[in-house]
Amino acid sequence: MQAHDIVLQAYRFVQARGLKVDNPAEAIWPSAIARFKPRDRALTPTEIHVFFKALERTPTLPTRHLAIKFLLLTMVRKSEFILSAAAPLKLRNFFKR
DSSP states (O other): OHHHHHHHHHHHHHHHTTOOOOOGGGGSOHHHHOOOOOOOOOOOHHHHHHHHHHHHTSOSOHHHHHHHHHHHHHOOOHHHHHHSOOOOOOGGGTSOO
16 A cells, blocks of 8 residues: 555656656555455464564564564554553562562
């Protein structure tokens, strides 16, 4: 969907400046690109284990490994995590005597 919107806007930008070109993205409806349907299953523990083992062999930054593991383990969407407000931790509540 995002690529479709970028192409659509790029051609509209050019057309707004007087260049007469056909916009190929106008002929494609967004529903023809992606159909959104709810998820109907979850990963099994075995699939999660295989995923984590493959992630360990993937050459990328350690921070990305941690981010991917965090998203999978918490089941939070990336956008939800990015847009969430950070709340300060009050450790004294965790270590009450």
